[in-house]
Amino acid sequence: MTNLLRSNPWRGNAISRVFGALFYSTNALASPPSSPPPLQSLHRRISWLQDQDLKASIFPILNHWASEARDVNQLEVQAFIVKLRKSNHFNHALQVSTWMSDELKLNLTPGDVAARIDLISRVHGPEEAEKYFDGVSEQLKGLQAYCALLHCYAQHRLLDKAESVFGKMKELGFEIGIRSYNSMLWLCFRTGNHGRIDVLVKEMEEKGIDYNQGTLMVRLYSYAAISEIRRMEEVLLKMEAHPWVTISWRSYVIAANAFLKGGELEKALTLLKSSEKLISNNTRKIAYEHLLSSYAAIGKRDEVDRISNLYKNLGKSYSYRHTLVALLKMDDIDGAEKLVEECESESKKFDIQIGNLMVNAYCKKGYLERAKSFVEKLAESGKENVSTWCLLGKGYYRNGRVVEALEAIKMAASLPCQPGWRFNHSTLAACLVYLKEKGGVETAHELLRLLTEKGHITTTFCETLKSCVNGETQFPRSIGGEQENHLEDKIQDGELETTDSGTQQCG
Numbered sequence: 001m002t003n004l005l006r007s008n009p010w011r012g013n014a015i016s017r018v019f020g021a022l023f024y025s026t027n028a029l030a031s032p033p034s035s036p037p038p039l040q041s042l043h044r045r046i047s048w049l050q051d052q053d054l055k056a057s058i059f060p061i062l063n064h065w066a067s068e069a070r071d072v073n074q075l076e077v078q079a080f081i082v083k084l085r086k087s088n089h090f091n092h093a094l095q096v097s098t099w100m101s102d103e104l105k106l107n108l109t110p111g112d113v114a115a116r117i118d119l120i121s122r123v124h125g126p127e128e129a130e131k132y133f134d135g136v137s138e139q140l141k142g143l144q145a146y147c148a149l150l151h152c153y154a155q156h157r158l159l160d161k162a163e164s165v166f167g168k169m170k171e172l173g174f175e176i177g178i179r180s181y182n183s184m185l186w187l188c189f190r191t192g193n194h195g196r197i198d199v200l201v202k203e204m205e206e207k208g209i210d211y212n213q214g215t216l217m218v219r220l221y222s223y224a225a226i227s228e229i230r231r232m233e234e235v236l237l238k239m240e241a242h243p244w245v246t247i248s249w250r251s252y253v254i255a256a257n258a259f260l261k262g263g264e265l266e267k268a269l270t271l272l273k274s275s276e277k278l279i280s281n282n283t284r285k286i287a288y289e290h291l292l293s294s295y296a297a298i299g300k301r302d303e304v305d306r307i308s309n310l311y312k313n314l315g316k317s318y319s320y321r322h323t324l325v326a327l328l329k330m331d332d333i334d335g336a337e338k339l340v341e342e343c344e345s346e347s348k349k350f351d352i353q354i355g356n357l358m359v360n361a362y363c364k365k366g367y368l369e370r371a372k373s374f375v376e377k378l379a380e381s382g383k384e385n386v387s388t389w390c391l392l393g394k395g396y397y398r399n400g401r402v403v404e405a406l407e408a409i410k411m412a413a414s415l416p417c418q419p420g421w422r423f424n425h426s427t428l429a430a431c432l433v434y435l436k437e438k439g440g441v442e443t444a445h446e447l448l449r450l451l452t453e454k455g456h457i458t459t460t461f462c463e464t465l466k467s468c469v470n471g472e473t474q475f476p477r478s479i480g481g482e483q484e485n486h487l488e489d490k491i492q493d494g495e496l497e498t499t500d501s502g503t504q505q506c507g
Helices: 002-006 012-023 026-030 042-052 059-068 074-086 090-102 110-124 126-135 143-155 159-171 178-190 194-207 213-225 229-241 249-261 265-276 284-298 301-312 320-329 333-346 352-365 368-380 386-398 402-413 425-437 441-453 459-469 486-493
Strands: none
Touching: 059 090, 074 090, 074 110, 090 110, 110 126, 110 143, 126 143, 143 159, 143 178, 159 178, 178 194, 178 213, 194 213, 213 229, 213 249, 229 249, 249 265, 249 284, 265 284, 284 301, 284 320, 301 320, 320 333, 320 352, 333 352, 352 368, 352 386, 368 386, 368 402, 386 402, 386 425, 402 425, 402 441, 425 441, 425 459, 441 459
16 A cells, blocks of 8 residues: 555545545535545545445545546556455445546456456346456457356356356367366355366366365365265365365364264264364354354264353353254253253343244154243243244144144234245144134134235235135145245254354344
């Protein structure tokens, strides 16, 4: 940034006047204050604006600066775009890139075009990036542009389009490097096309393209995902043998989980211990969460307690949920109950996922009375949600207690719909069948009306169920289909997304 301020076109006074205007309204741009605020770096100014409004336009500021500057140095504008991209200010970086060509009429280089494709993809999506690429002149549509488009498709997991671009690059005779191959390898891994990974690796070997750390990592992750244990172990040994490869704690945990899945517990434990040695201050939270899950899967209660205590030492970053999931994974209901009590007594805000995990655990064990009592306790303090009652209803249904399942579903139907939530349709269908058989058609219609009003089911699905209740059609065998609730599945499996919150919560 020192060079940026010293260069003649970007004069210190101009920067101070223009970017100092970020602290005033855009109307003030025409008449800047006589005593501008102290000079600050361009990046800090843009960062300040980014914090205030992610979608804020900086075109007025850029145009005002250009009107006061004598000349514009394209290299410095490019450097400024790079600075914004590195700080993840993609929206503002795209605005500067657009301003450079549209307002300043500077000729774009192949690197500028590649950067623009990447920025458009991040800000507006792959379709807009593709439109821009198609509109670029053939002179600028070289290797850099194709690489950027390929990376765009890889980021958005568009395998077919990525394969098409990759093939086109080969047809044009481009010298494809390791970065493009790695983009394809990671895309294949993330889309579950593990067989394609070996094909690409063989292709790299035939072309003499040496692998790097990213290549080895994706192969490790892929072999772990498909339980190719011996091949995974070979890659891991290769990573450990190379001085320029830095193995992360995550890589060891992933390999450990693969060994665990294959029944090799001692190797899994050894790798988990190796993983702990690589945890940094910045990665402690997420690392402890993974270690809790892995040690619980092995059944090492002492290790779970040890990691949980280390996790608690993080203070506000501690999450009760992950420790609870670990205890439930080891079938320790009593320990889980004690943890929930501790959570309720020490935390200011209760995380309902904690409650839902307990309800689901009770129901799976057949402890329906304990589940009912726990849900009623949550309801008394207004802490329950739709998932809570649906989990209880599903527990009743699976244990043949349809009447109680129906009451739980009614309670769930009375609550506002959660984003992304869908009722467990098998439980709902069972309740409707019960009402139909008992002559409670009107009650079934009222339940469906309430479900529709609260947004739990669509109008179309409601009409389908009404036809079934009226005897006009039969209830399908799998009435849920793709509409089954994925959130509930995560709760049942003990899978929770990692969230970072600024305050300590019961979860």
